[in-house]
Amino acid sequence: MTAAAPAAPRRSSRFALGKVERRNLRWGLLFISPWLIGFLIFGILPILYTFYLSLTRYSGLADPDFIGVQNYGRMVGDPLFWKAASVTLYYTLLAVPLGVVVSMVLAMAMNQKVREVTLYRAIFYLPSILPVFAISFVFVVFLNPGYGLVNWLLTAAGLPSPNWLGDPNYTVISLVMIAQLGAGQWALVFLAGLRGIPTELYESAEIDGAGAWRKFKSITLPLMTPVILYDIIIGLSFGLQVFTSAYILTGGGSRGAAGPDNSLLTFVYYVYKQAFQFGAMGYAATLSVVLFIASLVLAGAVFRWARGWVFYAGEEA
Amino acid sequence: MTSSSRRSRSLVLGSLVALVVGACGPAATSPGAGASAEPTAVTGAACQAGATEVKFWTSHTPPDTDSLTNIVNAFNAANPDICVKMTIVPGGETDIVKLVTAIRGGVAPDVYEADRFTVPQRAAEKVLAELPASSAALKDQHLEFAWAETQYQGKTYALPFDTDARALWYNKDLITAAGEDPAQLDISKGAPTIELVTRIADAINKKDASGNYEVMGWMPGGPGPGGNPGAFDQGWHYTWGFVHGGSFADLATCKVTPTDPGVVAGYQFMYDWQKAHDPQAVARWVSTNFPPNAPAQQFPFWTQKLGMTISGDWQIANAAKYGGGHDYAFTFIPVANAGDTPATWAGGWSMALIPGSKVPEQAVKFIEYITGPEGQKVYVKETTHLPTLKALLADASLYDEQHKVFLDLLPSAHSRPPLAVGGIYWDALTQAQGSVELNTKTPQEALAEVQTTVQPRLDEVGC
Numbered sequence: 001m002t003a004a005a006p007a008a009p010r011r012s013s014r015f016a017l018g019k020v021e022r023r024n025l026r027w028g029l030l031f032i033s034p035w036l037i038g039f040l041i042f043g044i045l046p047i048l049y050t051f052y053l054s055l056t057r058y059s060g061l062a063d064p065d066f067i068g069v070q071n072y073g074r075m076v077g078d079p080l081f082w083k084a085a086s087v088t089l090y091y092t093l094l095a096v097p098l099g100v101v102v103s104m105v106l107a108m109a110m111n112q113k114v115r116e117v118t119l120y121r122a123i124f125y126l127p128s129i130l131p132v133f134a135i136s137f138v139f140v141v142f143l144n145p146g147y148g149l150v151n152w153l154l155t156a157a158g159l160p161s162p163n164w165l166g167d168p169n170y171t172v173i174s175l176v177m178i179a180q181l182g183a184g185q186w187a188l189v190f191l192a193g194l195r196g197i198p199t200e201l202y203e204s205a206e207i208d209g210a211g212a213w214r215k216f217k218s219i220t221l222p223l224m225t226p227v228i229l230y231d232i233i234i235g236l237s238f239g240l241q242v243f244t245s246a247y248i249l250t251g252g253g254s255r256g257a258a259g260p261d262n263s264l265l266t267f268v269y270y271v272y273k274q275a276f277q278f279g280a281m282g283y284a285a286t287l288s289v290v291l292f293i294a295s296l297v298l299a300g301a302v303f304r305w306a307r308g309w310v311f312y313a314g315e316e317a
Numbered sequence: 318m319t320s321s322s323r324r325s326r327s328l329v330l331g332s333l334v335a336l337v338v339g340a341c342g343p344a345a346t347s348p349g350a351g352a353s354a355e356p357t358a359v360t361g362a363a364c365q366a367g368a369t370e371v372k373f374w375t376s377h378t379p380p381d382t383d384s385l386t387n388i389v390n391a392f393n394a395a396n397p398d399i400c401v402k403m404t405i406v407p408g409g410e411t412d413i414v415k416l417v418t419a420i421r422g423g424v425a426p427d428v429y430e431a432d433r434f435t436v437p438q439r440a441a442e443k444v445l446a447e448l449p450a451s452s453a454a455l456k457d458q459h460l461e462f463a464w465a466e467t468q469y470q471g472k473t474y475a476l477p478f479d480t481d482a483r484a485l486w487y488n489k490d491l492i493t494a495a496g497e498d499p500a501q502l503d504i505s506k507g508a509p510t511i512e513l514v515t516r517i518a519d520a521i522n523k524k525d526a527s528g529n530y531e532v533m534g535w536m537p538g539g540p541g542p543g544g545n546p547g548a549f550d551q552g553w554h555y556t557w558g559f560v561h562g563g564s565f566a567d568l569a570t571c572k573v574t575p576t577d578p579g580v581v582a583g584y585q586f587m588y589d590w591q592k593a594h595d596p597q598a599v600a601r602w603v604s605t606n607f608p609p610n611a612p613a614q615q616f617p618f619w620t621q622k623l624g625m626t627i628s629g630d631w632q633i634a635n636a637a638k639y640g641g642g643h644d645y646a647f648t649f650i651p652v653a654n655a656g657d658t659p660a661t662w663a664g665g666w667s668m669a670l671i672p673g674s675k676v677p678e679q680a681v682k683f684i685e686y687i688t689g690p691e692g693q694k695v696y697v698k699e700t701t702h703l704p705t706l707k708a709l710l711a712d713a714s715l716y717d718e719q720h721k722v723f724l725d726l727l728p729s730a731h732s733r734p735p736l737a738v739g740g741i742y743w744d745a746l747t748q749a750q751g752s753v754e755l756n757t758k759t760p761q762e763a764l765a766e767v768q769t770t771v772q773p774r775l776d777e778v779g780c
Contacts, residue, residue, distance in 0.1 A: 057777065059442035060417060061672070074773060079766050140543070146529070146605025166544030166600035168755065250545055251609035252412065257546035257748040260600065261757050276414040278741050279442035280774075 047292070053285035060281040071286035081287065083262050084270035087172065091266065092239030095176045099235050100228055102183040107190030128184035136248035139178050140165070165249055168263035175264065178245045186231055193227035194220070225310040232306075233299055240295050243268040267291055357404070360389040364400030368393075369679050371401045372426035374416065376408030377666075380613065380634065384699040385430075388692045392683060399679045401428075411435060411740035416671075417444060425671045427680035431475055433466040433667040434733040435740040440469035441778045446672040448473045449681060462732040463705040467667055469737060470779075476688035477705035479696055480665035481629045482726040483551050485514065485651060489644040491532070491624040495520040499646070504722065508649035508659035511537075511586065514625065521624040530602040533617075535625035538587040539754050543609035544600045546751020550618075552627040554746040557583030559660040559731045560650055565742075566734035571780040573734075573742055575749070575767040584753050584760035586653070591754045600755075614639040630723035633701040647722070663730040665705060703727060737778040738771055745770045 017025065029036070054071055056064035075081050110121045127135070142149045143164035151161035164174045201219050210218070246264040250257075258265035258273070265273075267287070275284035359382070361370070375385055382405055389403045406415045410432040419425040431439060439445045453473040456464055463477035489499040497517045502509055518534025525531050538557065541547030548556070558565060563579025566572065574580070591599060606617045617623040618632075619639040627650060636645050649659035668684045670677060686692055693704040697715050703724060709715060716724055736742060749763035758766075 059444075061420060062443040077769065077773075079769060140608070144604060144608070145601045163544065163597055163601045163604060166540065166604045167597055168757065251543055252407075257744070257751045260540065260544065260546060261752050261755055262546075262748055276417055277412055277744070278774075279417070279438070279444070 050285045050288050050292075053282050054289045056282040056285075057280075058282035058285075059279040060275065061279075064282060067282075071283050074283065075286055075290065080262070080265065080270060084265045084267045084287075087263065087265055088240055088242070088267040091172050091175055091242055092236060094172065095179045095239050095242075096232060096235040098176060099179065099183055099186065100231050102180050103186035103190050103231060104224070104228075106183055106187035107194055110187060110191050111194050124187060125184040127181040130181070132178070132182070132244045133248055135178055135181055136245040139174065139245075140249060143174055166260055168259070168261040171249070171259045171263040174249065175242065175245055179239075179242070186235075189231065190224065190227055193224050197223045222311045223313065225306075226312060229302075229306045229310050232302055236298055236302060237295060240291060240298070241268050242266050243272065247272070358402035359405060360386055361393065361400050361402035363390075364393055364402075365397050368398055368400035369676050371399055371428060371676055371679050371683050373401050373403045373428040373430075373683065374406045374426040375403065375430040376406055376412075376415075377430065378405065378613075380638065381631075381700055384696050387699065388687055388695050391691065391695070392686050396682070396686075399682065401683050411743055413439070413444065420444065420671065420673070423673075425673065427671055427674040427676055428684055429669050429671055430478070431667050431669045432740075433463065433475065433477060433665050434735065434743070436467050436475045436667055436669065437469040437735055437737040438739045438741065438778075439669070440472070440474040441737040443672065445474045446670045446674070446677075448476065448670055448684070449677075452476055452681060452685060455685070458707060459705045460707060460727075462663065463665060463667075466665075466732070466735045466739075468735065475667035475669035476684055478666045478668050478688050479693065479700075479702040480663045480705050480727070481631060481702050482663050482723045482730050483556060483627060483629050483650060483661045484647040484723065484726070485509070485625060485649065486618065486628045486632055486645060486647045487625040488618065488621070488623075489646055491521050491621065491643075492517060495534075495624070497521075502646070502648050504646070504648040506648075508652045508657065510655050511651045511653055514651045515590070518624055528598070529605075530598055532622050533599075533602055533624070536599070536603070536623060537590055537627065539750060540600050540603050542603070542607050542611060544604035545609065546754075547747045548627075548750070549603060549607070550616075550626045550628045552587075554580075554583065554750045555662055555731075555733060556627055556650065557586055559583075559662050561586065561653060562660075565746075566736060568734060568736075568780060571775060573736070573738070573768065573771050573775060575746065575764040575771070576761070581760045581764060582653070584749065584764060587750065588753045588756060588760055592756055596755045630701050630703060630720060633717075633719050633723075634699070647719075661726050661730045663703075663727060663732050665702070736775060736780065738775045741774055742767075742771050 053064060055066060055068060057067050057070075058064035106124050110117065110124060112120075114120075141147075143151075145151055145161065145163040145166065148164075150164065154161045162170045164170045197220065201223075202215055205215050205219060243266060246258065246266045246269050250259045250264050258269050268291070271284045271287045271291070274280045274287065358372075364370075373389065375382060377385065382403075385403060389401045393399065393401055404426070408415050413429075413431075413435075416425065416429055429445075431445065436445065440447075455476065456473075459477050460480065463480055467473055467475040467477060485502070487499065487502055492499040492502075495517070497520050501513065501517065514535060521532060521534035522530060523532040536549040536552065538552040539546060539548050541549060547553075555565065558577075558580040561579045561582035563581075563583055564574055564577050565580060567574055606620070606622050607615070613619075613635055616635075616639065618626045618628075619635070619641060621641070621643070628647075632645075632647075650661055652659055668688050670680055670684060674680050688705075690706060690709060693706055693709055694712070694715065696702060697704050697709065701720050701723075704710060704715070710724065710727070733739065733743075745767040749758070749760075749767050752758040752763045753760050
């Protein structure tokens with residue numbers, strides 16, 4: 001016979017708080033209230049208002065007219081919606097993985113034990129402190145097919161010199177190239193991750209005869225997976241919202257289209273055009289809601305996928 | 318502490334500094350940061366103290382703004398109790414982002430120069446305010462098509478300021494150097510055929526060792542500056558649609574008609590011409606020779622890189638300024654078949670009142686002045702555009718011999734349909750033009766897409 005265990009003091013719910021906890025919570029909320037209020041007013045409220053506007057016909061100046069889900073129906077039959085979605089996905093699929101690779105390579109270069117490493121770090125990081133719009137303006141000149149630096153180098157190397165911004169097959173690649181100039185910022189995050197890997201692991205591997213590739217594959221890469229996941233999630237968010245560089249490379253789209261064959265019509269660019277150039281703020285809100293939901297779904301899918309390959313050193317196997 | 322750990326620490330510190338600088342960088346250099354919220358006005362410095370200020374925005378650039386400045390200064394001198402401050406702002410035919418955001422932000426101008434064919438759309442969007450009865454009463458003084466473009470649901474939202482007409486401009490020196498006789502294009506011979514112009518143009522074409530065009534004979538359509546979709550000069554969708562007898566809308570049924578056979582034929586011409594000249598080679602030439610936002614003097618027609626271009630009456634003034642002493646002339650826009658009736662089209666701008674103006678009376682006074690005989694006379698004379706005031710059409714003092722030719726084109730000129738989706742339709746046609754000229758879509762495919770995009774919007778706002 002087993003003795004009955006003494007009954008644990010019952011709580012009304014699993015979130016019930018004690019007196020001290022309640023007081024701490026009150027103080028905690030009070031201390032973060034400036035941020036909390038700001039978040040509610042400038043974060044949550046606009047999101048809710050966007051949901052409302054997506055159900056209206058609204059030019060941005062007159063009062064919104066409630067039209068139910070008409071904007072959503074219109075979106076399905078809008079060829080530019082599909083074009084913008086495909087351009088954005090194509091860009092994200094190219095830019096995010098490439099960004100991870102470039103950031104990792106830069107971080108490993110920054111982690112080398114050489115005397116000039118500080119100089120290298122500064123050089124690698126420098127482009128990421130330049131504003132995207134400034135870099136984009138410079139790239140309009142760099143990518144010019146007639147007198148641009150990029151084609152001059154390609155021609156000198158005996159390679160074909162494409163019309164980067166005039167040929168729809170190369171425009172998104174131009175955008176991806178510009179995005180890589182911001183890799184220095186992510187390389188710092190990767191560098192922090194690299195420096196957090198215990199050196200004993202490498203020493204043990206060396207004793208066991210592991211070469212550089214084996215050490216990278218079996219130690220560096222697995223221990224860097226949380227950082228890689230972080231980079232993918234943030235990169236996904238930035239990728240789906242790419243706008244500034246596309247806007248500048250196409251001269252602001254003021255003459256009707258976003259690059260040759262609308263090949264730079266990214267999703268946010270299309271939202272901008274609908275809201276500010278076509279006076280369709282309600283429809284632009286609909287597109288924004290769809291982007292919001294798509295971003296959540298994609299981020300959720302990435303987290304789910306990451307369960308299979310992200311290694312957290314502190315977790316039990 | 319070892320020297321290596323000291324070094325590591327300094328590296329981390331350095332990186333942190335860089336991180337902080339990086340985080341602050343974009344914000345510190347964001348557009349408008351450190352600058353005044355409003356661009357600087359180019360007129361009004363000589364105004365009397367206490368004069369009522371009227372803010373006037375235009376997206377035009379020199380040389381047009383030089384003339385606008387003269388008109389505004391004359392108005393200010395004649396009306397010392399009013400001070401019109403003119404500001405040049407970013408924007409374009411269908412791009413009024415700066416204006417819309419200024420209205421939302423409560424810093425809008427009182428008067429805006431709007432491309433006239435977009436006025437009904439802007440009125441429907443509540444971007445423009447209805448003008449008072451004194452302005453609406455000026456209807457009979459203006460050309461009918463120009464007036465129609467300022468109307469939305471029977472109300473007047475702007476007053477016409479100017480108009481124009483289009484023609485084929487050609488450089489006699491380049492044609493002669495190519496071994497062709499420019500007399501073939503003399504305007505006295507009537508409209509040349511597309512075939513003749515293409516043959517002469519192909520004789521002018523020059524390529525470098527890599528096969529890139531160095532000089533082009535003509536550029537009938539696009540791409541636009543920097544290789545973006547659109548017309549290089551005035552070879553727009555409307556130009557070639559009208560040349561091929563196309564109709565872009567049926568106002569009686571409130572339908573856009575981008576798939577009208579004449580419009581399709583215009584697009585087919587652009588498709589075929591590009592195919593024959595390699596769309597990528599053409600785009601490369603434009604990107605190299607005509608970057609976006611290039612000043613007027615860099616226009617390839619003036620820099621001897623282009624033999625012929627579809628352009629307008631305003632180039633008479635520009636030829637004198639930027640033409641470098643070369644021999645230019647113009648004739649009718651080429652036609653598809655010998656003997657076809659030549660076609661051209663007229664556009665133009667207008668002056669509109671912005672909702673919420675605190676000085677509407679003074680603003681309207683300025684609008685009626687600049688679009689009246691005083692303003693239009695100066696603008697027509699200085700920029701070689703054409704007036705919308707019927708009375709000025711007969712004023713011989715405004716036109717020299719060349720200018721008169723364009724004036725004579727005006728009665729038979731087409732105009733864009735006055736629709737409340739005018740800007741959206743223009744943009745959709747431009748996108749279609751871009752795709753067709755790259756040969757990535759057939760005219761039928763591209764124009765069917767225009768119909769799908771624009772008609773639902775027109776159904777929403779009506780005619």
